[in-house]
Amino acid sequence: MSDIPLFKQIRGTAVEGGKKILMVNAIYSSVSVPEHQGNILIEALPPFFDAEPPIEKLAHRPPYDVSEKNASTLYRFNALERIKVMLETMPWHIEVMYQVMRNLWAGYARRNPLKDLRAVAEERYRKLKEANQIDVIADPVPAHASMFGLLGGSGLGKSSVVHRVLSFLPQVIKHEKYAIYQLVWLKVDCTTNGSINDLILWIIQAADRALGSNYESLLRSRSTYPERVAVAVKIFRDHYVGLLVLDEIQNVMEIGTGRIKDNFFTGFPNIGDTPIMHIGLPIVLARMPQTLHPLRRLADDGITPLGVQMELGEWALYLDELVRYQWTQESASIEEIADVMGELTQRIPGLASRLWQIAQARAIESEAKFAYYQSRKLELDEPPIKKITGDLLRLLAEKYFKPVMSLLDRVRLGKTDDLGNYDAKLKEVGDAIEGAIRQAKLAAQRSRIKDAAREGGAKQIIIHATGILLSMGEKEDAVMRVLPSLAAKNPTGGVQWLIVEYLNLKSGSSNEPRNVDDLEKRVVEEMNQDFARHNGKKE
Known part of the structure; x- marks a missing residue:
């Protein structure tokens, strides 16, 4: 070959x-089934017929620990992917x-x-002729x-x-x-x-x-x-x-x-x-x-x-395993969500897993938003979603299950004889929820990103203002000590505001007479000179 x-x-x-x-x-292993013996194609396979079938290993239960509820927002968003690969044996x-x-x-x-079938047939044929007998020459296939x-x-x-x-x-x-x-x-x-x-x-x-x-x-x-x-x-x-x-x-x-x-x-x-x-x-x-x-x-x-939905016994097994995967602050019990999950998804696991994902994504996003507002001492109209509830599941199903509503209605009524090919509609639901989870993840991180950008901008303003003040003859230790606290009072203030405020503060503490117009004029002139120096222009 x-x-x-x-x-x-x-x-x-x-x-x-x-x-x-x-x-x-x-790697070849001996086999016990007579018709398989000596066949390298079978002897190289795992010993399915010579060992206990791996029934218990059919299930795939991704790792989960309740301590993960305290993990970071990003960790928990990524953990939601495990729900998609969960498989409970039916x-x-x-x-x-x-x-x-x-x-x-x-x-x-x-x-x-x-196995040379022709050689086997020829040998059998020769023996039959020698014995003057009639028997099968080729094995049945x-x-x-x-x-x-x-x-x-x-x-x-x-x-x-x-x-x-x-x-x-x-x-x-x-x-x-x-x-x-x-x-x-x-x-x-x-x-x-x-x-x-x-x-x-x-x-x-x-x-x-x-x-x-x-x-x-x-x-x-x-x-x-x-x-x-x-x-x-x-x-x-x-x-x-x-x-x-x-x-x-x-x-x-x-x-x-x-x-x-x-x-x-x-x-x-x-x-x-x-x-x-x-x-x-x-x-x-x-x-x-x-x-x-x-x-x-x-x-x-x-x-x-198979039907179009799980049997009741299968659904109970599946849902019992699904609800184990919760990364919200508080866990919902299976008794709290079993009826509403069955009603909204009609025991279709492809819809149930998606609904369980997006519900947790919404909860994790709201937790992150609430924590951010608290850190900024701001008020938020809505409290955080601490756990999955029936009302949350209904709200999300109404929003994301629209492409398959007619299918679900027919299943509820038992009219499942000719549902046609609805794969595309299920995929549309899945894609919409995937997109919504990505947006929720971004929204949860957006406030932190803005804070980081704001902090980075404030640092640049302080550095710029420090350089100009030093060129004006101010003492470095005093400038470095005072500017950060001034900048924190007015995060939106620019370089000019920060320099003027510093000089005002200094003149106020030394009881020197202050002329605000002259002070601002002096700062503007110094900033123009600084700009010229850094851009290679003559003053």
Whole structure:
């Protein structure tokens, strides 16, 4: 494989297109399943079927300590990011893990690169002829690669769960002894308004990113569907792709009909000889080619159907973990917010986590604002938000959930049969809340920034005034002692005001007669001379 110019050898961790390419060197372990023995593609994988499945590790609970409530404003704003990656294990997560592992292992069981099928068949044939018997010459193989799916509403965490499951597997394994670079899994995110022909190109590009290869260079600028499929199949066969995951598959089903779409869903899994997992909305089934073949295969190999909202038991588990992450002054109990969170988000975790984030961002911002006003001995009309309340959640949901209000209303009424593709609207909500959190973070820091700038400006004024007073013959120790206190009395006063005030104070303490006009005139003249000196002009 190393002599193929379009495949670049990888040593450890490389960087390709700004992304890290992670690869491991193969370590082989014996396996107990008979059909897996002697298969390097399986022996190099983690021992999923020879050890306890890592069910307890499916959850991802970011670190949290109650002492973080006393951390700085910026620290707490950054801590809110942890909410987005929190994952609590649900029963269907375990089912997805078993589906992924079972299909991947089963796909590899019949693809042993060290097994010479022709030699095996010839040997069996020879023995049968010698014995004058009739028996099977070739081992049975499935008629097609498996095709399975995870279909459910947006915001339930489908993509996050699959990504978590895949994280238990290395993506690329280098079998140096056999010159094989095994691509264990390949996940492709389907963007909006793509065609099946676009999808094949995305598959090739995703493989290039994972391997550090350049198979895309084999394509013409306007390559056809068959040409792209040929390159994709070459990748799948040369690199023994174990599983292809197509996320948001409904997006590529909105464009195109007929032969190409039918060919992909019925033919590609066979010629690529790789299990395919579809992740998407329930409308995927309605947009499948209306032949029985792909629909039957999806049903046979397993669809994990989800609704548009969490079941009550799942929601209780999720919410119990979510409310643990609070960085406000006081913590809200789950009893205080459970009902209102369920009502406002309709048990859609993608909305619940966003609402929980923005509520805390608002509270942290109000705390910072209140603290600043107190430090300046200023009055503030509103008290700080010390903890999350039902009223705060309702106010924020009313503001930020407008794009999905019609969806939430239909879910409340149980009209969930044909909700369509509402991914874009959920993304709009997420983007708006992300922007609002950034603005809240800036607002919380803005007062301090202004103070710092003001302090910096005051220091410059004192330095400038000190220089002029020294050039006027004033004593340095007296000037340095008095000017800071004078400047603090009038932060908006300029250099001229500060010098005049100093000279007034000095003449007042020495009982010398003062002529304010003469004094100001003298200061202006001295400032003009100082300006001329520093700008290279003659006086």
